[in-house]
Amino acid sequence: MKGRFISACGVSVFLAGCSGLQSSQSVVNPEGLQAARIDHLFWxxxxxxxxxFVITIAALSRAVLRKRETPVENFRPVDRAEATKTRVVAVAIAxxxxxxxxxxxxxxxxxKAIASLHPQNPLTIEVVGHQWWWEIRYPNSDASKTVITANEIHVPVGTPVVMNSTSRDVIHSFWAPNIHGKRDLIPGYQTALWFQADKEGTYRGQCAEFCGHQHAHMAFFLVAETPEKFNAWLQQxxxxAKDPQDAAAQKGQQFFLSHTCVMCHTVRGTIAGSNVGPDLTHLASRQTIAAGTLPNNPGNLGGWIINSQSIKPGNRMPPNxxxxxxxxxxxxxxxxxx
Ligand code: HEC
Ligand SMILES: [Cu+2]
Incomplete structure (x- = not known):
């Protein structure tokens, strides 16, 4: 379809200049039950x-272009032609x-249809909005099995998911248009959103409620994958974090643990246990950093750590x-x- 084609072009042009990650962010390319209903309504x-619009413009053009039939002096409101016009207007209003x-x-x-899709045994995830990144949790009754990550949500395809969400600071809005409509995240208030992704793929989402300086750099990726891949990811x-073996990495760990990083970040398995910023336990498994702002590679990481303020001005991480x-x-x- 044309809409799909245009949105696909838009996305690929955008990504060519940006993160290099293959993903889709489009309202007219639904990949889930809820998004499909919204898509029908849209069309x-x-x-x-x-x-x-076409009928209105046609009627207007006709009225503007037509020559006046009766001179104004002879105009009678009770003309038969006038009665027909009144009827036409009445029908148009109806x-x-x-x-x-x-x-x-x-x-x-x-x-109503979207709100009533509440199947049994959903996968539960929690999303917490922060200025300007997303905290993602996979809760488990055994706390040691709870997974905490950032800006990258993995879900198994064909499985209903309930997302409990809230915000730590201001109002944010969670929006992955291929999957569902928008959902506001409100501080001190928890809301539940149900969704299901039906096709494997990486779907880009974006904060859709202006939340301050770096609102535009508050994206996330929703990775829909087979249940096997998803379970392997969750296990991992x-x-x-394992203690590093080689000398350079050990030195790096020492540096990390003896500097300010531990005041804001968690690396499970070490003394770093703060959650002002994203959990870094599995940082290297993520495709992007800083909420979709940059691809995750050593060059970008280095630039980010030295002076993230030059990349995402105003964000909550100081230069080092x-x-x-x-x-x-x-x-x-x-x-x-x-
Ligand atoms: C005052 C708190 C603070 C300190 C100190 C801090 N960070 Fe951060 N860090 C953050 C915040 C907040 C973010 C998220 C910024 C955003 O995306 O808007 C972040 C993001 C990151 C990211 C990107 C993570 C991701 O998945 O997007 C890395 C890597 C990182 N910090 C490493 C470090 C290192 C290494 C240090 C120590 C040299 C450090 N940080 C010190 C608050 C902090
Ligand atoms: Cu925002």
């Missing part, structure tokens, strides 16, 4: 409005009211002074956090 509204009412009803029905994320030896070993260490 219904689109065509009804298009037809109304059609308008009926179409608007029809759209209202279909919008309510779509809302449950493990604590260090010599290039220390930076190299720190990067070697961070690369071991698979």
């Amino acid at each position: 219904l509204m689109f065509w009804v409005c298009t037809i109304a 059609i308008t009211v009926l179409s608007l009412f029809g759209l209202l009803v279909s919008s309510i029905l779509t809302g 994320q449950r493990t604590s 002074q260090m010599n290039s030896d220390d930076l190299q070993s720190l990067l070697t260490y961070l690369e071991t956090l698979k």
